[in-house]
Amino acid sequence: MTMAGRTASRTGVAGAHPPPAARRDLGWIGIPLVAVAGLAAFWLLPDDLALLTRIAASALFVLSLDLVLGYGGIATLGQAAMYGTGAYAAGIAAVNWISDPFALLAVGGLAGGLIALVTGALILHAHGLTLLMLTIAVGQIVQEIANKARDWTGGSDGLSGIDPAPVLGLFRFDLYGRTAFLFALAVLVVALMVARRIVRSPFGLACRGVKEDPLRVSALGGSPKSYLVALYAVAGVFAGVAGALTAVTSGIVGLDSAGFPWSAEALVMLVLGGTGRLYGAVIGTAVFMGIHHILASSDPFHWMGFIGLFLIGIVLFLPGGIASGAGRLSALLSALARPGRDGGRA
Numbered sequence: 001m002t003m004a005g006r007t008a009s010r011t012g013v014a015g016a017h018p019p020p021a022a023r024r025d026l027g028w029i030g031i032p033l034v035a036v037a038g039l040a041a042f043w044l045l046p047d048d049l050a051l052l053t054r055i056a057a058s059a060l061f062v063l064s065l066d067l068v069l070g071y072g073g074i075a076t077l078g079q080a081a082m083y084g085t086g087a088y089a090a091g092i093a094a095v096n097w098i099s100d101p102f103a104l105l106a107v108g109g110l111a112g113g114l115i116a117l118v119t120g121a122l123i124l125h126a127h128g129l130t131l132l133m134l135t136i137a138v139g140q141i142v143q144e145i146a147n148k149a150r151d152w153t154g155g156s157d158g159l160s161g162i163d164p165a166p167v168l169g170l171f172r173f174d175l176y177g178r179t180a181f182l183f184a185l186a187v188l189v190v191a192l193m194v195a196r197r198i199v200r201s202p203f204g205l206a207c208r209g210v211k212e213d214p215l216r217v218s219a220l221g222g223s224p225k226s227y228l229v230a231l232y233a234v235a236g237v238f239a240g241v242a243g244a245l246t247a248v249t250s251g252i253v254g255l256d257s258a259g260f261p262w263s264a265e266a267l268v269m270l271v272l273g274g275t276g277r278l279y280g281a282v283i284g285t286a287v288f289m290g291i292h293h294i295l296a297s298s299d300p301f302h303w304m305g306f307i308g309l310f311l312i313g314i315v316l317f318l319p320g321g322i323a324s325g326a327g328r329l330s331a332l333l334s335a336l337a338r339p340g341r342d343g344g345r346a
Contacts, residue, residue, distance in 0.1 A: 030192070030278070031189060031192050031193055034192060035185065035189050038052070038056065038185040038188075038189075039185075042178075042181060042182065046176075049177035049181045050177045050180075051289070051293055052181050053177055053180045053181045053184045054246075054250075054289065055285055055286055055289050055290075056184035056185050056187075056188045056245075057184050057188075058242070058246075058285050059188055059281055059282045059286070060188050060191050060238060061079070061083050061238075061239055061242035061243070061266055062266050062270050062281040062282075062284060063188075063191060063242075063278065063281040063282070064079060064082070064083075064235045064236070064237075064238035064239035064242060065239075065266050065267065065270050065281070066275060066276065066280065066281045067198075067199070067234065067235040069267075069270065069275055070270070070276030070280075071199050071204065071207055071208055071211065071276060072208075072210065072227075072228055072231045072235075073210070073211035074124070074131070074228060074231070074232060075128070075132050075135075076131075076135040076263070077132055077135050077136050077139070077260065077263045077264060077267065078134075078135030078260075078263055079135075079139075079235075079263050080239075080257065080258050080259060080260070080262040080263040080266070081119070081138045081139040081141075082113075082239035082243070083112065083240070083246075083262065084139075084142055084253075084258025084259075085108075085111045085112050085243065086107075086239060086240025086241060086244045087108065087244060087246055087247045087253045087257045087258075088146055088153055088159065088243075088253055089107050089108050090104040090107050090162075090243065090244030090248065091162050091247040091252075092152055093107045094162045094164060094247070095159070095162060100164070100165050101164045101165065101167055101183065104244050104247070104248050105187065105241050105245060107244065108240040108245070109237045109240045109244065112237055112238075112239045112240015112241065112243060113234070113237035113240060115236060115240075116239070116240075117232070117233040117236065120228070120229045120232035123135065124229055136260060136263075139259070139260055139263060140260065142258045143255055143258040143259055147255055153253070154253075155255075156255060158253060159252065159254075160251065161251075162253070163251065167179060171183075173248075173249070181249075183245075183248075183249065187241070191241065192278060192279075192282075195238065195278055196278055203227070203230070203231075204231075206222060206227055207230075207231045209222075210222075210224045243257060265288070268311060269284040270284055271284070271311065271314070271315070271321060272284035272310075272314055272321060273285065273287070273322055274318075274320050274321020274323035274324050275321065279323055280321050280323035283321075283322050283323050284321065287322060291307060291310070292307070
């Protein structure tokens with residue numbers, strides 16, 4: 001058994017009784033549910049495919065944040081650094097060298113993972129507020145580099161001219177956004193499958209053990225920092241792919257892709273959906289961006305006020321996020337049905 005496996009089993013995060021975080025998600029059934037919901041939206045909302053594509057790409061980005069925060073306990077407000085790096089890397093590659101959309105996703109994921117690995121090794125020795133400030137600093141540095149390297153990135157004007165080749169050589173990205181949305185949905189579904197496999201692997205369970213009790217992991221011979229740096233790099237790959245997916249489907253990359261506001265919005269979406277559940281990232285993103293789209297079109301100046309009130313309500317009445325509501329509802333229905341079954345036996 002590997003060190004990760006031994007650490008996971010000894011810290012109590014693996015075995016016959018998985019931790020609450022492992023029991024409260026939707027399981028594998030959540031993945032086809034996401035796919036079915038996406039396809040239903042494709043048919044029911046044909047005029048909003050651009051919005052749906054942004055939701056799918058953003059959900060993948062929020063998913064990367066859930067990996068580091070929900071499963072590793074790493075407080076960060078700089079996740080957009082990896083997202084922006086992946087977006088710019090894919091955009092620059094598309095403009096100058098390659099056009100295959102899958103290759104561009106790989107470029108973005110590699111760039112996001114690399115920047116996460118380098119910066120994570122430097123900043124993850126810190127904790128609490130210090131770590132939070134360092135993650136913000138990393139995001140600001142990446143954004144400033146993108147602004148100064150205008151010959152490559154376009155600076156404040158953004159990087160445009162991204163024209164990806166047809167998917168599999170057959171499906172061209174059209175003006176209606178049909179190919180873009182289906183491509184983004186497929187990438188999101190595959191990412192959910194990979195993420196679920198990671199968090200339930202010995203490595204993922206060991207990272208969860210570090211979050212719950214790093215001293216015990218250290219006493220058992222594990223290296224908490226090594227686990228967290230590796231998890232941070234994995235999440236960076238997811239964020240980089242999300243950035244590349246946005247670049248491929250939208251055709252443009254702006255400085256805001258690496259900015260602090262985008263990291264903060266991702267954190268709000270994750271809190272709305274629920275941390276440590278994977279599917280909470282998808283739910284929170286869809287709810288946040290859906291409300292944004294509806295309210296901003298009717299009241300572009302005060303829509304954030306409603307978001308704030310909604311977030312307060314979620315935190316007060318559903319501390320585990322919207323995704324926890326399904327678990328509570330299921331438990332309530334089971335409790336209500338149990339007396340009836342017992343009575344029937346009597």
